[in-house]
Amino acid sequence: MKKTAIFGALTIAGLAAGAAAAGTLDDVKARGKLNCGVTTGLVGFAAPDANGKWEGFDVAVCRAVAAAVLGDGDAVEFVPTTGKTRFTALASGEIDVLARNTTWTFSRDVDLKFNFIGVNYYDGQGFMVPKALGVSSAKDLDGATVCIQTGTTTELNLADFFRTNNINYEPVPIETNAEAQQQYLAGACDVYTTDASGLAATRATFETPGDHILLPEIISKEPLGPLVRHGDDEWGDVVAWTLYALIAAEELGVTSANVAEIGTSTNNPEIKRLLGTEGTLGEMMGVDADWAAKAIAVGGNYGEIFAKNIGEETPIGLARGLNAQWTNGGLIYAPPFR
Amino acid sequence: MTTLTDPPKGAFRPSMLLYDSRYRSLTLQAIAAIVLACCFLYLYSNLAANLRAAGLNISYDFLGNPAGYDINQTLIDYTSQSTNWRAAVVGILNTLLVAFLACVTATVFGVLAGVLRLSPNWLVRKLMAFYVEIFRNIPVLIWIIIIFTIMTAVLPAPSAFRGENASSSMLFDAVAMTNRGVYVPGPYFTRGFGAEGNGALNWLLVIAVLVGSLIATRMVTASADAKQAETGVRPKTLWLNLGIWFVPVIVVLFALGLTWDYPALQGFNFQGGLKIGGPLIALWFALSIYTGAFIAENVRAGIQAVSKGQTEAAAALGLRPRRIMGLVVLPQALRVIIPPLISQYLNITKNSSLAIAVGYADITATLGGITLNQTGRAIECVLLLMLFYLVISLLISAFMNVYNNAMKLKER
Numbered sequence: 117m118k119k120t121a122i123f124g125a126l127t128i129a130g131l132a133a134g135a136a137a138a139g140t141l142d143d144v145k146a147r148g149k150l151n152c153g154v155t156t157g158l159v160g161f162a163a164p165d166a167n168g169k170w171e172g173f174d175v176a177v178c179r180a181v182a183a184a185v186l187g188d189g190d191a192v193e194f195v196p197t198t199g200k201t202r203f204t205a206l207a208s209g210e211i212d213v214l215a216r217n218t219t220w221t222f223s224r225d226v227d228l229k230f231n232f233i234g235v236n237y238y239d240g241q242g243f244m245v246p247k248a249l250g251v252s253s254a255k256d257l258d259g260a261t262v263c264i265q266t267g268t269t270t271e272l273n274l275a276d277f278f279r280t281n282n283i284n285y286e287p288v289p290i291e292t293n294a295e296a297q298q299q300y301l302a303g304a305c306d307v308y309t310t311d312a313s314g315l316a317a318t319r320a321t322f323e324t325p326g327d328h329i330l331l332p333e334i335i336s337k338e339p340l341g342p343l344v345r346h347g348d349d350e351w352g353d354v355v356a357w358t359l360y361a362l363i364a365a366e367e368l369g370v371t372s373a374n375v376a377e378i379g380t381s382t383n384n385p386e387i388k389r390l391l392g393t394e395g396t397l398g399e400m401m402g403v404d405a406d407w408a409a410k411a412i413a414v415g416g417n418y419g420e421i422f423a424k425n426i427g428e429e430t431p432i433g434l435a436r437g438l439n440a441q442w443t444n445g446g447l448i449y450a451p452p453f454r
Numbered sequence: 455m456t457t458l459t460d461p462p463k464g465a466f467r468p469s470m471l472l473y474d475s476r477y478r479s480l481t482l483q484a485i486a487a488i489v490l491a492c493c494f495l496y497l498y499s500n501l502a503a504n505l506r507a508a509g510l511n512i513s514y515d516f517l518g519n520p521a522g523y524d525i526n527q528t529l530i531d532y533t534s535q536s537t538n539w540r541a542a543v544v545g546i547l548n549t550l551l552v553a554f555l556a557c558v559t560a561t562v563f564g565v566l567a568g569v570l571r572l573s574p575n576w577l578v579r580k581l582m583a584f585y586v587e588i589f590r591n592i593p594v595l596i597w598i599i600i601i602f603t604i605m606t607a608v609l610p611a612p613s614a615f616r617g618e619n620a621s622s623s624m625l626f627d628a629v630a631m632t633n634r635g636v637y638v639p640g641p642y643f644t645r646g647f648g649a650e651g652n653g654a655l656n657w658l659l660v661i662a663v664l665v666g667s668l669i670a671t672r673m674v675t676a677s678a679d680a681k682q683a684e685t686g687v688r689p690k691t692l693w694l695n696l697g698i699w700f701v702p703v704i705v706v707l708f709a710l711g712l713t714w715d716y717p718a719l720q721g722f723n724f725q726g727g728l729k730i731g732g733p734l735i736a737l738w739f740a741l742s743i744y745t746g747a748f749i750a751e752n753v754r755a756g757i758q759a760v761s762k763g764q765t766e767a768a769a770a771l772g773l774r775p776r777r778i779m780g781l782v783v784l785p786q787a788l789r790v791i792i793p794p795l796i797s798q799y800l801n802i803t804k805n806s807s808l809a810i811a812v813g814y815a816d817i818t819a820t821l822g823g824i825t826l827n828q829t830g831r832a833i834e835c836v837l838l839l840m841l842f843y844l845v846i847s848l849l850i851s852a853f854m855n856v857y858n859n860a861m862k863l864k865e866r
Contacts, residue, residue: 261723266824
């Protein structure tokens with residue numbers, strides 16, 4: 117009799133522990149801080165600056181979400197994750213959102229039970245080689261030693277690419293971008309492969325970036341985006357629509373400079389709805405009416421964030437390319453705010 | 455006349471469980487066991503509930519799916535289309551390889567350093583003390599990374615061997631030391647069995663011949679011992695033994711057509727020959743030299759546990775120092791040395807899981823790293839990993855315990 121009671125209590129405790137995982141939005145509000153998973157350091161996407169303040173393209177998404185939910189873009193706890201630890205960190209609830217240039221794939225979305233809430237950078241896997249090697253195409257890499265970040269989709273793409281082209285290579289699995297950089301520069305591998313944006317970012321930190329070239333082949337589709345746990349759709353909506361708000365803001369011409377007054381001065385109803393001066397979009401989602409305005413005020417709209425962190429004016433020097441607004445022939449597109 | 459009867463047995467009463475010292479310990483043990491079982495049950499139900507809440511389940515089906523990634527050091531055939539299970543086996547073999555190599559060299563380093571630490575020579579003694587203190591007081595992960603970093607920074611890249619006036623050249627035109635690994639000539643057979651006369655059967659044959667030689671030399675030694683016991687004169691067996699060791703194996707190797715495949719620079723890397731990868735060397739060396747420092751202390755303790763009178767008695771009989779060490783001190787010291795040595799071997803095997811730091815594809819890197827990541831089956835992979843290390847560690851200690859029982863003082 118007593119035993120049954122104990123087991124019953126245990127079962128209830130177990131179920132309670134399971135149920136506590138739901139309601140991330142309320143958890144974040146109660147905590148007053150957003151836990152955001154980022155890389156361990158990839159300049160332009162997420163890296164601490166000289167003062168230890170996290171900055172970058174992915175970091176901007178975290179700050180925008182924090183601003184939308186908590187009204188403060190600095191109310192973020194950045195949790196550095198490696199390619200290996202990131203999914204466990206998200207699944208276990210250690211972080212609320214993972215913004216770590218993570219590729220959207222079927223198995224991650226379906227089998228690992230995550231929800232990719234959109235794409236903030238359309239990327240593809242590329243190769244970087246020293247100019248002195250005299251290689252002009254990835255198909256000339258037969259027999260090369262390739263540095264690769266372990267636990268990423270690039271590992272599988274690489275195996276597929278070399279197999280399809282019937283050439284051989286020797287993989288050197290490496291845990292972080294910093295180690296890969298060191299190995300590559302020491303000549304312990306001939307080639308470094310990862311997402312083309314990551315290669316550009318890494319090359320920008322070299323002493324002589326001009327001595328290294330990116331090969332023309334892009335061997336995969338790598339749609340990178342933030343992701344949340346499966347099954348908490350309210351929270352997923354908040355993160356997704358914050359990203360869309362940044363994208364829509366660029367399309368509608370809302371910038372960090374004019375966000376404070378354009379909501380009242382404009383006649384465009386969509387801008388009014390976006391910024392909360394008209395309609396009840398924020399209320400529907402369980403956040404303040406001016407959530408989008410706060411999110412945009414932190415780092416600007418999508419275009420501003422891109423230009424500031426990884427754009428052509430920065431050392432990383434990425435062109436908008438596929439990541440231009442759909443109105444400019446790119447793939448960046450936000451559903452209507454209605 | 456009195457009849458002998460048993461003293462009256464008190465009927466068992468439940469209160470005796472608490473107040474009778476015969477039963478109390480049983481009660482306490484039973485309570486402890488129930489509490490422990492409840493703890494595990496709680497952990498399990500928590501896990502099961504959380505997994506159910508997340509919509510996940512425990513399944514090992516992924517082991518049969520193609521792994522999809524490549525591995526840089528494979529002792530068996532493996533391609534990216536092989537299964538996750540095969541990738542795990544590749545990792546297991548790599549773990550066993552580095553653990554075996556490191557156990558052997560750590561023992562050599564440890565015995566040398568331990569004996570030399572007791573040397574009458576001040577400089578040698580202090581140098582060995584320095585070695586022991588430096589290596590065992592810095593974590594092994596740091597040593598692995600230091601050695602690997604030094605290797606990649608100091609040794610030349612393969613491209614340095616290229617061209618007319620290359621900045622590096624191969625040792626004896628046979629060994630190339632690069633920052634990706636050391637390339638040495640690899641043996642292969644031209645007239646052997648199997649595919650292209652180069653099957654695994656050939657090596658089994660060579661090993662069989664060596665085992666035969668071992669048995670034969672043992673028999674020679676036994677007969678020499680018998681002769682010595684009988685006549686007092688020990689027949690010379692050195693040349694006979696050398697002959698038994700070398701002649702058959704050389705004949706077999708010649709018959710199979712042993713040839714050497716020299717490494718040569720081709721394209722980006724050296725091709726041909728045997729490649730001992732940089733990660734393997736760094737891990738092997740770091741584990742050996744780190745654990746060697748601990749073994750040195752075990753050896754020193756073992757030697758010092760043998761009473762000084764033994765050494766003095768042997769010296770009084772006219773034995774030279776090396777023979778005293780080999781015949782009198784070490785055999786007795788082994789009894790003290792072996793039990794802690796088992797722990798050191800277990801440490802080497804478990805510490806080899808730090809391989810991922812230098813990109814060595816051991817079981818933690820394949821099954822517990824890439825497979826875990828690509829399939830997301832963390833719990834399943836970690837459970838398998840735990841099982842593997844547990845089985846290997848238990849096997850090593852079982853094996854070493856057999857050796858310990860053979861060595862220990864026979865008490866009758």
